[in-house]
Amino acid sequence: MTGEDVTDYEMITATHAVLALLSPRWAVPVLYTLAGGTRRYSELLYEVGEISKKTLTQTLRSLEHHGLVDRRVDPDLPARVEYSLTPLGWSLTEPLMALYEWAATQLSGAGSRPRRLAA
Amino acid sequence: MTGEDVTDYEMITATHAVLALLSPRWAVPVLYTLAGGTRRYSELLYEVGEISKKTLTQTLRSLEHHGLVDRRVDPDLPARVEYSLTPLGWSLTEPLMALYEWAATQLSGAGSRPRRLAA
DNA sequence: CTGTATCCAGTAGGATACTG
DNA sequence: CAGTATCCTACTGGATACAG
Numbered sequence: 001m002t003g004e005d006v007t008d009y010e011m012i013t014a015t016h017a018v019l020a021l022l023s024p025r026w027a028v029p030v031l032y033t034l035a036g037g038t039r040r041y042s043e044l045l046y047e048v049g050e051i052s053k054k055t056l057t058q059t060l061r062s063l064e065h066h067g068l069v070d071r072r073v074d075p076d077l078p079a080r081v082e083y084s085l086t087p088l089g090w091s092l093t094e095p096l097m098a099l100y101e102w103a104a105t106q107l108s109g110a111g112s113r114p115r116r117l118a119a
Numbered sequence: 120m121t122g123e124d125v126t127d128y129e130m131i132t133a134t135h136a137v138l139a140l141l142s143p144r145w146a147v148p149v150l151y152t153l154a155g156g157t158r159r160y161s162e163l164l165y166e167v168g169e170i171s172k173k174t175l176t177q178t179l180r181s182l183e184h185h186g187l188v189d190r191r192v193d194p195d196l197p198a199r200v201e202y203s204l205t206p207l208g209w210s211l212t213e214p215l216m217a218l219y220e221w222a223a224t225q226l227s228g229a230g231s232r233p234r235r236l237a238a
Numbered sequence: 239c240t241g242t243a244t245c246c247a248g249t250a251g252g253a254t255a256c257t258g
Numbered sequence: 259c260a261g262t263a264t265c266c267t268a269c270t271g272g273a274t275a276c277a278g
Binding site for chain 1: 127136142218221
């Protein structure tokens, strides 16, 4: 750990940056829904869960701003906007999967392990 | 992420459970500090960053309750309490590292700046 | 349909003082 | 030293109404 250019501080802030991006309550559900394919705004509103329009918009804007989600507007009326994962968004599903695998292991184990992460 | 046997619901809830555990502002810094070795309460208070005692205690209690951190009390006076990572805690550093790697390579300029009051 | 504007409640977390 | 108790502020996100 000595002599490294990557400081602990960087390590912590970078990790925290990802977590800050993913921790808003609906970020992961939205990402996961989009991992199922392109969705329209109203479809997300319905499929993601009990999310408000304001929050859905905020979540999408945040993900879009960080380059994880692509927003496509169809100029025709009535308005039609489609959201999809960018390559960057797809690349995030890997470490996200690693996190899920870890959680799954602790949750179900092989039957003998105590449950640790009951939500 | 497609073609998996697990249900979407499981995937989302399990992932969200981990994120909920790690997203509190100081969870990762505390874990990371402990990854550097056993620390006493006062050492954490100083090393982790600008964290209040209340929040440090809350964070430690949460991590301890989920089995990631071990708490050891030395009955001698003055009180001396040592915290360390459990094997489960150590196992989490792997997916956490994966997340960091992703942030480091994909999320350029990921440094999070503390938000200030908007006038 | 796809948002934005406004109001509001619940909560995370800081400051401080006090306890064993 | 290692917390707990209390108070307080800021931010998140829901509900509703309005707009393009």
